[in-house]
Amino acid sequence: MKASTRTTYGSPDVITVKEVEKPAPKANEILVRVHATTVNRTDCGALWGKPFVFRFFIGLFKPRNSITGTDFAGVVEAVGEKITSFKPGDRVWGFDDNTLPSHAEYMAIDGKKPILKIPTGFTFEQAAASAEAAHYAYNFLNKVKLEKGSKALVNGGTGGIGSAATQLLKSMDIYVTAVCHSQYDERVRALGPDRIIHYDQGDFTQDHEKYDFVFDAVGKSSFKPCTRILKDNGIYISSELGPGAENLYLPFITSIKGGKKVIFPLPIDISKSLAYVADLAEKGKFKPLIDRTYSLDQIKEAFEYVNSGKKIGNVIIKMPT
Ligand SMILES: NC(=O)c1ccc[n+]([C@@H]2O[C@H](COP(=O)([O-])OP(=O)(O)OC[C@H]3O[C@@H](n4cnc5c(N)ncnc54)[C@H](OP(=O)(O)O)[C@@H]3O)[C@@H](O)[C@H]2O)c1
The missing domain is CATH 3.90.180.10 (Medium-chain alcohol dehydrogenases, catalytic domain)
Known part of the structure; x- marks a missing residue:
């Protein structure tokens, strides 16, 4: 063979x-x-x-x-x-x-x-x-308590993980904003997000919405700029370690401080x-x-x-x- x-x-x-x-x-x-x-x-x-x-x-x-x-x-x-x-x-x-x-x-x-x-x-x-990608998406999402009507932003809506995450979140009746390049608007729209932000036309961290969950499915952003669009108890998850591997230690620091938190889930099962x-x-x-x-x-x-x-x-x- x-x-x-x-x-x-x-x-x-x-x-x-x-x-x-x-x-x-x-x-x-x-x-x-x-x-x-x-x-x-x-x-x-x-x-x-x-x-x-x-x-x-x-x-x-x-x-x-x-x-x-x-x-x-x-x-x-x-x-x-x-x-x-x-x-x-x-x-x-x-x-x-x-x-x-x-x-x-x-x-x-x-x-x-x-x-x-x-x-x-x-x-x-x-x-x-x-x-x-769907396995990772599921493992990143199931660590966050979201309910019908919660708001989530997925950065990297075109990625393997991001495109799966968008669909999984929509299946849970979550309001989803997906971030992608404008050239892929149609393909990402077909995944069912409520809104799309084109990263070539604007910075999603300057969005007017506040989110319960920001999922950086491509690891191109980081916690600090995303705090601006997170609600008071909002959760930030990235699929990457982040600058200086900060997503490994920020979960400890943010859980002690309270308020907006970082989680870095280990995909299992x-x-x-x-x-x-x-x-x-x-x-x-x-x-x-x-x-x-x-x-x-x-x-x-x-x-x-x-x-x-x-x-x-x-x-x-x-x-x-
Ligand atoms: N933590 C874990 O266990 C784990 C497991 C697997 C993968 N990962 C990591 O997770 C990340 C995503 O994996 P994947 O397979 O989903 O990646 P992928 O399918 O290769 O996704 C990359 C996508 O992101 C888009 N993109 C690039 N820059 C962007 C930006 N600034 N804003 C929005 N979208 C952007 C790219 O398109 P354009 O550039 O054309 O826009 C491309 O469609 C990778 O970095 C991977 O290493 C982590």
């Missing part, structure tokens, strides 16, 4: 797409024929081995998985004798932020990893695109996030934003594009079928 492989950390130049042996599932494993996967920001972190702390989970000196990948959507080809929850022919999707050998035509995966049946009506591409997103998808309340589609042979280009920080939602790798 064909797979995207590497033996060392580095830029997309370390990747070789080549023929490797098709895996055989062990007793506790599921063999999946991968139909679609994505290249996402976690894949980029795993390719470069950055931040360094990530290597404690994915291989200190060299990547533990020589095949790249973190998410997949496909069809169960075979199951080991201990697997009872899936059978050949099931349409499945999943994600593991500590990497999976999913940039390949076939993948053997431990049955205990986060794997779910694909939501009804979803294509393989849509399922793969509903994993990584992938199965729970995927189940939540699948439920919304079944109800027609979540549809991932999809940007470009590449073939497996073009995966280096896909990595370069995703690493540029310019992708709109999710970048698909469509497998030969």
Whole structure:
């Protein structure tokens, strides 16, 4: 079978797409024929081995998985004798932020990893695109107490995380202002926000509205300027560490001081996030934003594009079928 492989950390130049042996599932494993996967920001972190702390989970000196990948959507080809929850022919999707050998035509995966049946009506591409960013979006939002009518601002409405967050917030009846470049107005409007601010035409931190929650889903702003648009007990969350890694210590300082707070959530429980997103998808309340589609042979280009920080939602790798 064909797979995207590497033996060392580095830029997309370390990747070789080549023929490797098709895996055989062990007793506790599921063999999946991968139909679609994505290249996402976690894949980029795993390719470069950055931040360094990530290597404690994915291989200190060299990547533990020589095949790249973190998410997949496909069809169960075979199951080991201990697997009872899936059978050949099931349409499945999943994600593991500590990497999976999913940039390949076939993948053997431990049955205990986060794997779910694909939501009804979803294509393989849509399922793969509903994993990584939606998992992070869900984990950032579920740490904040919001109720119907609360106001949230999402900076980076075009991003994988931002586009998922906008939809998750709208499904909770939250008033959402999304921030994006004016050229993407139409695509972001389709996600259902109540208002859009174009960052090329004005600074969102000067907005006249006050928000219960400011989510900087691209980490391009920071807590201090956002305090201006936060309500008295408003919450600020960024998907990045912020200047001087301030989002690591500001949660302690702001929780002691009281008032406007910073939270820096650690994304956990992938199965729970995927189940939540699948439920919304079944109800027609979540549809991932999809940007470009590449073939497996073009995966280096896909990595370069995703690493540029310019992708709109999710970048698909469509497998030969
Ligand atoms: N904390 C975590 O656990 C975790 C996990 C995964 C990812 N991340 C981080 O979260 C961030 C977002 O990831 P992602 O996959 O959602 O990113 P992404 O899809 O690459 O999103 C970047 C998007 O932001 C837009 N953008 C760039 N500058 C902007 C600005 N000043 N204001 C508004 N939008 C802007 C870009 O479009 P234009 O430039 O064309 O406007 C692009 O569409 C990344 O920095 C990533 O490293 C964190």
